[in-house]
């Protein structure tokens with residue numbers, strides 16, 4: 001009988017339960033996604049040149065585990081607060097508390113088990129989908145990666161089963177110990193704002209000091225990569241603490257300040273919004289700090305991932321000046337060239353005898369030869385041109401690589417036209433093309449390079465054109481880039497669902513407030529605007545702090561990455577678009593719950 | 597004399613055509629004059645809340661005409677209804693309906709802020725009404741720190757602060773003990789006399805009803821009887837109400 005009642009209770013709160021289930025499923029899906037990378041040793045070893053990768057991933061597991069525990073604990077509180085009134089009522093009507101505590105134990109554990117099962121299945125699908133997308137979007141080569149990975153699956157199960165076991169025990173104990181009356185009345189007691197000026201001031205100072213320490217240690221890691229093992233834990237602890245105190249003190253102070261400005265606060269629903277926020281911020285400080293840290297990690301991971309991508313460009317451009325090189329092109333190849341966006345096209349003729357290769361000096365006078373260079377210390381590439389390659393080793397090296405493998409070892413001679421004509425050997429023509437951008441013409445360049453290999457099979461393992469360099473370097477950096485993107489997206493999904501979950505779970509309490517505002521004559525439009533503003537602030541506080549964390553945190557990569565801040569707008573844009581998506585979904589769902 | 601409320605032939609049917617329908621109000625007619633204090637009484641389920649919701653533009657009648665302060669409210673669009681409520685109507689609810697994250701002062705100021713009154717004009721208006729209702733000491737408290745009676749007086753102040761044409765109350769004393777109920781009714785009567793504010797209350801409680809000038813009895817969605825106070829004392833009127841309730845209930 002009681003069981004039946006409890007089940008019917010679930011039916012009535014189907015919306016709350018679906019929020020709860022989807023939240024938990026997302027958590028286990030993301031956990032699996034992460035584990036599928038982190039526990040896959042052969043993937044890590046074959047795709048990363050750095051020995052630090054294993055360490056970073058180990059650290060990532062710890063971090064994600066902590067976040068997941070916090071998250072599930074929070075979801076569990078949500079469950080308990082949802083059910084305690086009903087269970088309280090059963091107890092008032094005479095149900096034994098041992099029976100009730102057994103029921104909540106079973107309910108908690110069943111919810112956990114079901115959502116973990118579905119969640120990991122979703123995780124396998126999502127892993128496959130995300131990895132395919134990243135690989136194709138970024139033209140990567142990733143080895144030893146599989147979306148279904150048994151050790152990851154097992155560790156996800158074990159982890160979640162243990163957490164839910166604890167949650168279930170906690171819930172049943174808490175119900176057994178509570179008095180019936182507190183269970184019945186618990187949520188009618190709103191939290192009061194604690195206005196302790198001195199404490200807030202201390203927190204503000206402490207927050208800033210901690211943040212400064214964290215940023216400093218990241219900068220120091222950038223200068224001395226060896227510091228990483230101590231530096232990262234220090235940065236993590238100080239930044240987490242700093243973020244918490246900063247949000248708790250500054251944001252509250254800012255709201256109080258706005259409230260005191262009666263011109264602003266006594267206008268329309270501003271005061272209502274501010275009060276909603278100041279109550280929320282107190283309650284939200286923990287989750288907002290967590291989200292801003294996650295935001296930073298996710299954004300940082302994608303930024304660094306893309307940083308490796310920039311590296312590819314830079315290194316490739318340091319290998320070859322010309323994007324395409326052809327030997328005696330036939331009509332088909334000439335036709336393919338038309339598909340390129342050509343900036344410069346040089347044509348050189350040469351003749352070969354047993355020991356030497358002969359070029360015409362005049363051809364270089366007319367069309368100076370470009371050559372590329374890379375400084376292996378600074379990782380900065382340079383491109384230059386010369387009209388007289390005979391005295392320039394870099395230019396000679398570049399020219400050498402435009403010939404067939406068997407002619408690269410010969411001595412190069414630059415001769416005048418008469419001497420050239422006098423040599424009794426067939427003329428070979430080399431066509432060198434530089435496009436407006438290697439990246440933008442990549443597809444065409446690839447097909448030309450492939451066709452060239454078909455015409456000259458010797459090039460298969462000895463290709464010296466830019467495309468061959470690109471494939472090699474791309475393969476090297478792709479693994480790193482893939483990890484960055486994968487981590488970034490996993491963290492983003494985790495953080496945004498945390499925030500969304502938290503905001504939505506407060507929506508039920510707001511129904512009455514908004515209904516009252518409507519009754520005393522607030523236009524729907526104004527109510528909507530208020531909701532947008534409120535959720536907007538809750539989303540932007542962690543975003544702003546997160547962006548600051550990333551901008552300063554990138555100092556860590558000063559020595560590892562070439563220009564860590566280059567093209568930074570790209571990851572930021574990707575990130576902000578995804579994050580905005582979550583904002584719009586949250587605000588839509590929230591309005592659906594609150595406004596009728 | 598102009599009427600504040602003029603209700604003509606209203607009818608309310610719940611449920612869409614084709615579904616199960618229920619007639620909650622049928623052919624209701626009455627009026628409220630400026631400065632009148634009118635009560636509405638009736639058994640549970642007789643249609644009191646339905647009537648009040650229609651008068652306050654929260655719901656629309658199936659047919660009929662309602663004019664408030666000279667305006668036909670059944671013709672208003674959604675936004676106009678909201679504006680109308682915020683300008684012309686004051687509300688007191690049974691369960692207070694204060695926003696618990698705003699202080700008493702902020703709760704009272706809300707209707708004025710909604711009308712975008714300048715901050716300078718808001719303060720004197722809030723102080724003025726708070727003084728009349730004896731709330732000046734507790735303006736900085738949050739609703740959770742107030743007693744039920746205090747909460748309801750804050751709600752009354754909020755209903756009155758923007759000087760509405762009429763104040764509606766749906767069992768405003770319903771959640772109060774008899775002493776607080778009496779204090780609230782005394783205050784409302786005072787405001788009604790001194791400031792000439794029209795008030796329309798729904799109540800179950802004969803004692804609260806005895807403060808009214810006139811009482812409309814509603815039964816099964818129809819107004820059945822009207823009882824005027826005229827120059828009876830409140831005690832006499834109270835007895836009369838009890839008598840009518842007895843006969844009316846049969």
Ligand SMILES: Nc1ncnc2c1ncn2[C@@H]1O[C@H](COP(=O)(O)OP(=O)(O)OP(=O)(O)O)[C@@H](O)[C@H]1O
Nearest residue numbers: 610611618620638639640641642643644645646647
């Ligand atoms: N939204 C609705 N849909 C269908 N029927 C309704 C709806 N609201 C009220 N009713 C019905 O209309 C009738 C009048 O309801 P109303 O709430 O006006 O009664 P009331 O006089 O305020 O009662 P009480 O004194 O108990 O508050 C009742 O029979 C009720 O069941």
Ligand SMILES: [Mg+2]
Nearest residue numbers: 644645646766
């Ligand atoms: Mg009612």
